[in-house]
Amino acid sequence: MLHLDAAATSPVREEALAAAWPFLTASFGNPSSTHGLGEQASAALADARKAVAAVLGCRSSEVVFTSGGTEANNLAIKGIALGNPRGRHLVTSRVEHESVLASADYLARLHGFEVTFVDVDAAGLVSEESLAAALREDTTLVSLATANNEVGTVQDIPALVAVAQASGVPFHTDAIQAAGSLDVSMTATGVDAVSLSGHKLGAPKGVGVLAVRSRLPLEPLIHGGGQERGRRSGTENVAFAVAFAVALRLADADRRAEAEHRPPSSIGDLPASPRDVFVADVLSRIPAARLTGHASARLPRHASFVLPGVNGETVLLELERRGVLASAGAACAAGHDEPSHVLLALGIPEDDARTALRFTWGASTTSLDLGGVAETLAAVFETVTALSRSSTLH
Incomplete structure (x- = not known):
């Protein structure tokens, strides 16, 4: 897992x-x-x-x-x-x-x-x-x-x-x-x-x-x-x-050890990839996906998206079934039905806010791991989208 x-x-x-x-x-x-x-x-x-x-x-x-x-x-x-x-x-x-x-x-x-x-x-x-x-x-x-x-x-x-x-x-x-x-x-x-x-x-x-x-x-x-x-x-x-x-x-x-091996950024000491590689991979595999938050002035091991057209909770459950643990947002607010107040404050429509996913990882997570997650997420998105279309037709 x-x-x-x-x-x-x-x-x-x-x-x-x-x-x-x-x-x-x-x-x-x-x-x-x-x-x-x-x-x-x-x-x-x-x-x-x-x-x-x-x-x-x-x-x-x-x-x-x-x-x-x-x-x-x-x-x-x-x-x-x-x-x-x-x-x-x-x-x-x-x-x-x-x-x-x-x-x-x-x-x-x-x-x-x-x-x-x-x-x-x-x-x-x-x-x-x-x-x-x-x-x-x-x-x-x-x-x-x-x-x-x-x-x-x-x-x-x-x-x-x-x-x-x-x-x-x-x-x-x-x-x-x-x-x-x-x-x-x-x-x-x-x-x-x-x-x-x-x-x-x-x-x-x-x-x-x-x-x-x-x-x-x-x-x-x-x-x-x-x-x-x-x-x-x-x-x-x-x-x-x-x-x-x-x-x-x-x-x-x-x-500090990591900072010695990465170039400086415009705001603070923000490293680039593998975060950026993961984000680009997800966005290329799922054209409907949208990154939330700033593209570069963001935490080094943080990637968050909305996936319009699917149920975020369904995606999370299917990801877990396939060995990936992620979240919809703040764990402190888990259990509430309301969409994220943060996403709403950013002007994201309520329906899209309900499709939010957040991926955050530690130092032991590799670029290879993230590549596998992007692939799995794309497959899950395709499966959930197909199920959603099927249920709509019936």
Whole structure:
């Protein structure tokens, strides 16, 4: 079975599991305890925090461990917006992850915020001009993802950060889908806050990080014992924090090694093929298929399409029957009947949005594998189309 749903999750790296295991067994102490086991756990947590900070280009005191990317986004948006006395105005876009959109809705409903959804083009890109036009004197935060999880489009974050910071507005980015593929360090992007998720990097599910500059007030969402410097109370998950640090370090090392062997791109550090070869192969085999997202400013191991005229779910089931695991889009929104809000925001008709397919893969997937997937997808499309015609005739 070939797993091409890496954007949904990734297997736990052996090194991350090995690093975490002692803190699930013999070294089980509470890091707030003052005895030996507690001090051992506290030291491991501090080391993990330093390792994460080294990759993200921030101080270790600016790293907050969370339960995952969704909590990190919630803490960033609600915490920074509510902690900023500047005003009650938030800027984001309609192609963001549900955790961002739901947090913005929460602020609007319960705290009187106004939310401006900055325009995106047909590929999902935000322009500097659109962002500048959306900013106001009372804007407390801009939150835009580094890379879109559904269509793979990569924003020019440093340019957008410059626009926001010229007006004195903090900038948060959801880099959950980009980490491990792009340089998401705060020194490279210039952002004031960045969210990451462990299970997209090879750590276990249930751990994430929000890195936020210490100059920004951050209103906590969870109150209690004052852990994480009062920003996220609750006994810390030392084992998973350790695993996260190892997975992030290894993912970033892999990214840097790959970057040395590929030419630079116009936006960020985006590699070309085998992604581009796969996209071209699919489009040549299935003339009706359309690529979603930007053709070049997109994640290196991400290809997404709409296949007008077929049922996307039927195609996915048939692909799995033939040994290929893919998805229709965001796994976080799985189980909903509504078409993707991202595709609708890009102007894709609702019927076409229901035919969406997303292929995302890890470093072990070869060009030969992708060529086989393109061939299989073409055969599945032909089969499903024939069945659809047959049922229409009868």
